[in-house]
Amino acid sequence: IEEPEELQESLVDKRLESERENAFEPFSLVAHRVNYILPFTYSDRVNKRAYADTKYGDELRKEEAEFQISFKVPMNYDDLLFDGDGLFFGMTLKSFWQVYTGDASRPFRETNYRPELFYFTPTSWQPLGGSTWLGFGIEHESNGQRQELSRSWNRVYTNLTFAKDNFVASIQPWWRIPEDEKTFPNDPKGDDNPDIEDYMGHFELTSAYKWDDYELTFLGRENFKTHKGYAEIGLLFPIWGKVRGYAQYSTGYGKSLIDYDHNQQRIGVG
Numbered sequence: 001i002e003e004p005e006e007l008q009e010s011l012v013d014k015r016l017e018s019e020r021e022n023a024f025e026p027f028s029l030v031a032h033r034v035n036y037i038l039p040f041t042y043s044d045r046v047n048k049r050a051y052a053d054t055k056y057g058d059e060l061r062k063e064e065a066e067f068q069i070s071f072k073v074p075m076n077y078d079d080l081l082f083d084g085d086g087l088f089f090g091m092t093l094k095s096f097w098q099v100y101t102g103d104a105s106r107p108f109r110e111t112n113y114r115p116e117l118f119y120f121t122p123t124s125w126q127p128l129g130g131s132t133w134l135g136f137g138i139e140h141e142s143n144g145q146r147q148e149l150s151r152s153w154n155r156v157y158t159n160l161t162f163a164k165d166n167f168v169a170s171i172q173p174w175w176r177i178p179e180d181e182k183t184f185p186n187d188p189k190g191d192d193n194p195d196i197e198d199y200m201g202h203f204e205l206t207s208a209y210k211w212d213d214y215e216l217t218f219l220g221r222e223n224f225k226t227h228k229g230y231a232e233i234g235l236l237f238p239i240w241g242k243v244r245g246y247a248q249y250s251t252g253y254g255k256s257l258i259d260y261d262h263n264q265q266r267i268g269v270g
Contacts (some may be wrong), residue, residue, distance in 0.1 A: 130164030
């Protein structure tokens with residue numbers, strides 16, 4: 001018997017309910033963004049230009065491994081301002097490993113670190129019979145590299161999420177916190193990438209749709225002035241038990257921070 005539409009739980013409702021049950025258990029971590037391991041990825045254009053001054057720049061291969069670890073920790077046990085709201089610390093680590101480049105000692109080409117502090121609350125707005133949430137946050141993202149390879153930026157963002165049944169979508173516009181200009185090229189202080197918004201845009205759009213044991217995801221960014229952006233499609237599929245496979249295709253600028261101004265297409269599976 002199907003429940004009345006207004007009583008059906010969305011994907012987000014079910015996830016939040018599970019998080020509330022497990023978030024304060026000892027030694028437990030709550031997933032934030034998608035966690036995955038892609039033992040094999042392929043790029044049609046390797047960004048050798050960024051590594052021209054390194055000892056392995058010419059040896060980089062189009063094939064590499066990629067993985068992402070993302071979790072969040074609740075900062076409050078009881079409601080803060082509204083029923084069901086929460087303050088969280090989140091951390092996302094995404095790494096690219098040249099595991100197939102034996103001649104260059106298989107280096108980790110790039111690792112991006114993305115800590116953030118954000119607040120989320122449900123709202124009473126129910127368009128199309130769905131549920132909505134409003135969020136605000138501040139985040140830092142960097143790759144921890146030395147001067148000529150260093151990339152970083154800081155952002156303040158707001159987030160609006162809509163969910164209905166097996167569909168969820170969110171839009172997250174941001175404002176980049178300004179930084180001082182460098183006084184010389186390898187200055188350890190100052191802006192590593194003053195033109196990053198030309199390629200990474202001013203917002204991020206994400207969505208997901210689940211049917212049976214499959215889940216299709218989308219992530220997109222765009223700068224409407226420069227017409228540069230990024231699109232990523234992912235498919236989660238069952239393998240065995242709680243283990244799921246993940247296939248991903250991406251195109252555009254900003255797959256990683258070192259590649260923020262590099263246009264490429266990538267596929268990966270894991």
